[in-house]
Amino acid sequence: MAAHSDHSNEFQQTGEIPKAQTKVIWKTFFILVALTAVEFLFAFTMDAGTLRNAIFIILTVFKAFYIVAEFMHLKHETKALIWSIILPMALVMWLMVALISEGSYYFDSIRNYFN
Amino acid sequence: MSTSTTLEEPKTGTWDGGNEPLKASYGKLMMWFFLLSDAFTFAAFLIVYGLSRHSHLPYTGSPEEFQFSTEWWPIPEKVFNAFPGFHGVDLPLAFVALMTMILILSSVTMVLAVEAGHRMDKNDVQKWLLWTILFGGTFLGCQAWEWTHFIVGTEEGMLLADGTRIFGANMTMNQYGPPLFANLFFFITGFHGFHVTVGWILLVIAFISTVNGVYHKRGHYEMVEKIGLYWHFVDLVWVFVFTFFYLI
Incomplete structure (x- = not known):
């Protein structure tokens, strides 16, 4: 029966599909891989300590920036959207500082209980 | 008598209605704010890890002489040093490195699927979604192996004061260090793995819908874009889990 038509054909694109624009995507990928590789380099060549942890955290923030800005496209959204995502997360930094110093205080007070 | 009514000038400002101030669709905005709330949950988990770690005795000896003990917090690279097929070989963080690469790669194929969606290129969307499903599934398989190894434990286990040994970890006993370390491992990587599983199911649904x-x-591939946002977020969380749980 001729009436048995494939409906998807009605919506088929007329004209050419544009060429893929993947340059930025692959560039971001190589940046992420390179940053991870640098992290491993530091993990195996440097002794553990505050400096090494600081390097890890800085590299992690860079990786997070590239994922959120390029892959999640946040860099290309409106300023209002960018700030409504970034600002609440910035407040979490305070929670981190407060609770980690609380942990150190707890440790000190237990250790020095009898001193 | 004047019958004319003065019509109020329509307001055309950014926040006066009738336009999209954030220039993003409802669905994408809701995904962003869901992810923001989800980020709070993960941040809380990782901050509790930091708090627990700082309230426990750190290991201060040389890394070469490190022994598992419930007294001190373990060095992560001494705990996560196994690799499938290399039994008994000390390969610190090698398997986690592989998992990280797989997840970053799946993020790239996801963003390529979104890009293909913008061009209404159905074949490319299918191809890249399938790659993402493959990498996502591989990551989940790796995590299953990692959990199994962590639960079963190493051959030596941990020597207790009374001469007995414990092997592996569960919610009450942990051969690698304080029980809290194992609990946090299960909760943090488990909650992340749960997110990956949900994302993987969404990807399979999106793939079937694309094929059909x-x-x-519908005229647009926005659903792929929204699932993409979620999938990148899962990758983003792994970046932080990787740093704070495995590296530091």
Whole structure:
């Protein structure tokens, strides 16, 4: 029966599909891989300590920036959207500082209980 | 008598209605704010890890002489040093490195699927979604192996004061260090793994819909974009889990 038509054909694109624009995507990928590789380099060549942890955290923030800005496209959204995502997360930094110093205080007070 | 009514000038400002101030669709905005709330949950988990770690005795000896003990917090690279097929070989963080690469790669194929969706290229969307499903599934398989190894434990286990040994970890006993370390491992990587599983199911649904031409008929591939946002977020969380749980 001729009436048995494939409906998807009605919506088929007329004209050419544009060429893929993947340059930025692959560039971001190589940046992420390179940053991870640098992290491993530091993990195996440097002794553990505050400096090494600081390097890890800085590299992690860079990786997070590239994922959120390029892959999640946040860099290309409106300023209002960018700030409504970034600002609440910035407040979490305070929670981190407060609770980690609380942990150190707890440790000190237990250790020095009898001193 | 004047019958004319003065019509109020329509307001055309950014926040006066009738336009999209954030220039993003409802669905994408809701995904962003869901992810923001989800980020709070993960941040809380990782901050509790930091708090627990700082309230426990750190290991201060040389890394070469490190022994598992419930007294001190373990060095992560001494705990996560196994690799499938290399039994008994000390390969610190090698398996986690592989998992990280797989997840970053799946993020790239996801963003390529979104890009193909913008061009209404159904074949490319299918191809890249399938790659993402493959990498996502591989990551989940790796995590299953990692959990199994962590639960079963190493051959030596941990020597207790009374001469007995414990092997592996569960919610009450942990051969690698304080029980809290194992609990946090299960909760943090488990909650992340749960997110990956959900994302993987969403990807499979999106793939089936793409093959059936649902999005093509709709005229846009925004659903792929929204699932993409979620998938990148899962990758983003792994970046932080990797740093704070495995590296530091």
